[in-house]
Amino acid sequence: MSTLIIATAIIQQTLSGAVPLAVAGCGELLAQRAGVINVGIEGLMLTGCIAGFAVASLTGSIWLAVLAAMLAAGVLAAIFAVVTIFARVDQIVTGMAINLIAVGASGTIWELLQARGLDRLAPGIGWEPFGPGVFHQHGLFWIALICLMLAGLLLRRTRAGIIIAAIGDAPDAAAANGIAVRRWRFGLVVNAGLFAGLAGAFLSVMRTHGFVPEMTGSQGFLVLALVIFGRWTAAGLGLGCLLFGAITAIQQHCQAAGWTSFIPYQVFTGLPYVVALIALCITYGRNVGPLTLNQPWPRQR
């Protein structure tokens, strides 16, 4: 029966691991479909981590923490949006700048918190609506699922989805049809920021109940890879997140189960990235994303 216990534990961890990826991925998926790629998702998530944690430790309320996290990440995302959409600076470059700011800001704030002794969360902060077993998941898991489905429906079946696809593939045509391209892009990028902040809050407040500098540990970048791997669809993204969650869970279990005695632990820690790389290789030839990704609009003639 211990296999059942292990399997359950692995599935639980898989789902839990997939949550931040899926949440941040939802927002980024829509933004990328509209042609804006935000390499700074990593930084935005980290911002959510620290903001959520700080407010949680100050107030003890998980809801305020979530709000603060989303707000903080949203503001940073808005800055990113203004710089890339209105000042038309290159998106990749600006995204890296956002990462730098986020790392610096979060580290600074963390040190300040530590200095004031605010570096611990009251126990019991959390929200797990359903009971034990596989579905003993944090409430955010269910929200993530719903968001993913809504995103998918939005893209495939509503006019908003058509508009987003149009903005990403042919913004000139969209504008000629009366669509305020830049306003849509701005909104979607800020939305992606809100989601990233939420994912960050999940990491620090809900899952780990703590903060560690740079705790996002490249999950933001993995989100980018997953959006591509999922070929810019919600279903693909969801699948990818599950896959990733599974790999992380399995490799953690292997380490805990003592496999490190004959395989160096770095193999395990490096495994998710290798798999991500392989996944990107496999989708070769179908890597056709939105046609105007990373191209500012309107084009300079």
Add this chain to the structure above:
Amino acid sequence: MNATWSSAVRTLTVVAVVVAVTVLGGAGLILLAGHPPTAAWAAIVDGVFAQPLTLAIALEDVAPLLLCGLAAACAFRAGVFNIGGQGQFLLGAVTMMALATTWRPPGPGWLILVLGCIAATGAGAGWALLAGGLERWRGVNVVLSTILLNYIAIAVVLWLIEGPFGDPSTSAPQTAVLARSDRLPVMLPLSHFHVGVVLALVLAVGWWLVESRTRFGLELRMMGGNAEAAQALGVAVPRRRLHTFALSGAFAGLAGAMQTAGVTYFLSDSMVTRNSFGYLGVAVALLGALHPLGVVAAAIFFALLDGSVRALEQELHAPRDLADLLKGLALIVALIGGAWLMRSSQRRIRGPA
């Protein structure tokens, strides 16, 4: 003449604004943390600018920042978004250590250093070419592959310094310490301000010449400007992109070698996971507007910024990550300033054809 003068003035304005924002931003944050700015300024002057020694210590970081900056700059110029400086740096560092400790061939110290640098350059180039190959033959997005390879590099290097290249005399995950004879000579005693800085400067100037005066540099700039047109004009774009990857990785690998051979003298696991010269190199490159001399200035700026924040940390217990925050801020301002410069110089030239 008028146009060049006013564009020079505008560039200087942007530079001044960037510096001002950084300084003022820092001052503001210091104020927020409860310390009077005058005390902060005194601490900085004392800790960094007062003596040649302190200045030299602050500028120790210029070599890796400059080289990683050149790595990113030459790649971005050619349209190759190599964000993998981090991993390439580490590969270079571990190669240098391997050659200088575990696999040290017999010979004088300087020979080892030279061989180590060459090998490290090759290692960095090779790691970058992994991403290049993935792009060319599997169509994998460069930004993602280089970032992922960074993390893989960390894992690989950690294993290497724990295993084959580790120091046999201790169980700690680190390499052996370099013998005195095998270290990069220092230019100012009591500091780590080593000759590598000079080499880095020379390479920066060299790259400037190559970029602006050779066919290779021209072709890289063509690719960066418009890859389709460059291809139509006869540039072998896929091949040149691979060359760019190699060059970029080479710079970063050399940075890693110099940092271990000139400053730290060994490589430990915390050094592997904590250092971020690769990513800072990207920031330096962008701040320097991808121009080699700009990258030099930006590297010096960042090094001084780091030194200042360290001084503040010592004297006033200011948070260390302040430096990163200010760097990010400077970068965003520089990006916006750059966009403004571009726009204001884009006046359409009217005229019947």
Add this chain to the structure above:
Amino acid sequence: MIAAAALRPPIPTPAAAVLAVHGVSATYAGIPALQRIDLAFVPGQIHGIVGENGAGKSTLMNILFGLRQPDQGWISFDGQRVRLRSPRDAQRYGIGMVHQHFAVVPTLSYADNLVLALGQGLGRGNRAALRNHITALATQLGWTLDISGPIGAATVGQQQRLEILKALAMGGRTLILDEPTAVLAPQEVDDLLTALRVLASAGRTILFITHKLSEVERCCDTVAILRHGRLVHSGPRQDISTTSMAEKMVGTAPMALAPRAAAEPGAAVLNVHALRLTPHATPITLTVRRGEITAIAGVDGNGQSALIVAILRHQQAPVAGIDLQAKRVAVIPEDRLRHAVIADMTVADNLLFRDRARPPWSSQWGWLHRGRWQQRAAKLIQEFSIRTPSGQVRVGQLSGGNQQKVVIARELAEPADLVIAVNPTRGLDLAATHFVFERLLAARAAGAGVLLVHFDLDELLSIADRVLVMHDSTLTPTAWPVTTRAELGRLMLGVPEKVT
């Protein structure tokens, strides 16, 4: 079902409502594009708006469609001042526009494109009603259409018809057509003009923008002429002759190309033999000889690009069926900003890209002699009258005509064996067009073989020695000038011979 934003209700207007602009001015990147334009468009008529490329026609139309705001002046509708802040506002007043480059998203299906434009949800009922509405409109105009297929499958002419129907379906009482005939074959032009007549008779207001005076003559009731942003004439079409129109458009008597010597075709520089562009296409045979301009006529999108791409690729890796006997090939591609110039680099650099490996500007190991480079650039700038303050200016800052001059200077400064030019006068005004053709003729006189792919039949016929027609990836030689223009049109459309 998530509610989609509905189109705001249209504003009811009397049938005789007149759309007018008053004192409208606009600048574009610091240069005046329109200066105090006063025009009124009466319903039931076809109003021609004429001018060279760059005269301001498109800017005026964009203002009328709400795509941009006038810097001065205002728009009135039925005597009331209105503000058109976006195309949505324009649609509410029944103004619809058919763009030069259709406002379709190529990756979406036609139905999705309609949803994009019309702002209705995707409910079944809505889609069926839409389809019926559009089919009814098409029948009125005498068109038979299939709108269920994906966008990519439709020909350009069909896409344009769909665009017109779309504009009409959105309640368009005023229809603006921006250079609609640029992409059509002669028969399609006839059909279009007939349809416009029908629409005008039914009481709609048609604004027809063109730079082809022959069309103005055929169908317009009034004509307004713009030159350098100024309105130099407006009034009924009968009151002005074509020659006057041409003069007013250009400001001087129209230029004619210098009469050219008869072609003396020499050896072949390019031989294409049995090349298949797609696995099922008819094999292509083509010969380009020195001293001769071989022109390929055809509607854009019939395989011309594939053919040119194959020829160009042969330079790097041999392509079966192509035999190239040229040492130096000059290429003037269609999309200069994409394939011919690097906008962020200087004029001097752009002028010398092709020669970057040749001495005396480049040494053996790749060192470039900047001094000589700049000198050569200066010489070329002067020789080709490229209007730029210096060689250090970014090419992106030059006007389209001057950019094309840079391309031509670069390609044609040294004698070439084969010149390939694709739609080389795109977006150029008359003077620049004239220049381009003169240089092509000069190349021909110097002994080069010229392969010209052009979509404007009239311009093409003005300099071609031999004409072939490309349709659906098949190349058909003709006996022009024995073959008539109508016959060429037939071939361009792929209409089989036995049609009466």
